[in-house]
Amino acid sequence: MMDAQHVQSEQSVLFCSLSNICLDHLVLPGKPPLIDIVGGPGGYATLGARIFAASPLSKRIGWLITVGGDFPSQVKEELESWDLSLSLKIDDKQLTPRGLQHYEDESFGPVSFHELTPAFDFSPSDLLDAKVAHASAFHLLGTPEMCATYIPAIHRLRRSAGNPKPCLVVWEPEPRACRTTTRAATVKAAANVDVVSPNHLELRRLFEDDFSTSRPTAAMIEDYAQRLVAEGLGRNGDGQLVVRAAELGCMVLSRKEPARWFPAFYSPSREDVDRARFEGVEVPSHPSVVDPTGAGNAFLGAFTFELAMSNDISEACCRGIVAASFTLEQIAFPTLSRGRHGRSKETWNGIQVEIRLKEYKRRLAMG
Template identity: 40%
Template sequence: MEPHPLFTTLGMLVLDAIHLPNQPPRTDIIGGSGAWCILGARLFLAPPLSHQLGWLIRTGSDFPSSVRALLQSWDIQLHETAVTGQRSTRGELVYADTTFGPKKFRYTTSPLNIQPIHFLSSVPLLATPFLHLLSSPNDTKSQIQDLLNLRRSSGIGEQPTIIWEPAPPSCVPENLASFLEAMKMIDIFSPNHIELAALFSINLRSEDEFDHSTIEHLASKCLESGIGPRGQGTVIIRAGQEGCYVYSRQRGEFIWLPPYYVHNNSSQVIDPTGAGNAFLGGFAVGLMETGDDVLASCYGAVAASLALEQIGLPALGVGEDRVREERWNGVGVRERLGEYLSRLRISVSGRS
């Protein structure tokens, strides 16, 4: 049996059908918060370090062998549970135009959700020290309690570091009190800026000028209420083309980081789907490697940049040099991270 992975997610794998105007649909496109989050982490961990990542997927009878083969090529601890008599989780993503802007999503099959109890079929995942989840506040509270109970009954006493990405439909003012309760059970709270504003009854529109002070003020309210069991958690606000805000406990202040692609009209920016999930997967690896929230967010920004460059997942290949370094979309990910840190004048020690 392999040792337990250092990072996993409760996020799902979704097979998307993508519809663009006047184009035939693209089918069996790998998506879902789990796929993008694991991808964001995998970008930084070539084999054998890739075995530090574990992921449980629940599949139906129609699961494509080509998708399975692609996921297996990542060389992670992939645990597949086939659900008898059900179809795989599928969704439909319909774009209003060819700019990959406004879109609508719906599930076309019943989602095969991942719950902590499912980890009992893949015990190494239960002991992971870093966990990502995307859920409503009530689901977050119940999932964490179930996870901790299962860990205790299995002799695992350590508290995992939990990265919480709130489910977008749950980010409404009437859920604010429940959000504040759930924040006390996690370590990293990371909504996007529109979701954060919606919690506090502020409707941000894409055409509005971005207000840095408002986002920082609302993030501060979350911190003041308390994040984490000991109030030592942090908040990261992902803001798309505006970058992200991260509260640095080491520095005692908010730090704004620009996105890797500073201008949204860059020819490299194709489709933003999955970029936020990939950010948090990259962030998790950065946090494991550096212990610094700001540096970890730089990993996240680089992971998000590779999610933006195509429809679906970036392509994995190898370079032509002697060490045959992995290349994603032809890019050395650690090289891109170094370039981004240099641009921001941030050293590996986290000091600018």
């Protein structure tokens, strides 16, 4: 068993995503391909947390990455520059997980993804080796079966290591596993977590096989959400459901609290928002939105980090919305900049994140 001092040192890690990274090959129309771009749900979730955790707070983000012997040194240097509690596990007998992301036109809207080399299998015991088993909060993207297996295993591992304190778990259901036939398994698995967060399309697929609109209206989202919450989410049936809804922002709901909406930072025009909200039609994106890849994962990274810090779900939603906004502005990750010798605050795409957060809260106050 670990001694108390060792457990306490590991508890300094506040957040860890249980999803691995993927190195993407991006094929863009009329441009040379971009090779070995960091992506994957774990990459974007960790990015979201990091956006709101400037150094030295960034050290409270744990990142367990398993890669192959072909992992590029320049990517390793990029990840190390984020100043995280990074644990890089290299398996020389395997290839690093890679994917091909093909953008079909210059709008960067239609996109297809193909796995080039498979992701590594994850074991909860890997967390102990990486000294992140005692993190305060975890983000997990996975199937109901994975959630129902991994989360209890992590709690057992923590108890055996001398830490009986439960951890916060935010579960992002695997999109391909969101079907009407898996709803019962989803609800059962959700008993192991604190927050469940599908997007609006995944939520609809848990209840409907045939759709009358291209996207669910806000009223449909609330109806599906209320039905899912009524079936019981969380350890005591009082867990939170957070629905990420693209241009409509996000909605949070529980048995104890009514539905609350938080608008997107880059909302389309008021007319288009109303069409999406009331008619369920696809609408043009805000001009600042270049590529939505990873925005939902980044939302959950920032959301989980803040919820672990403050237990304030409204603040967590605001920070999730703002973190996602930075990922939308370009293909791949936003650019992190620091002043010389750390004398000025960090910026992402040239913007201080706290300034953008204040702007977003000002909009909320104005209604």
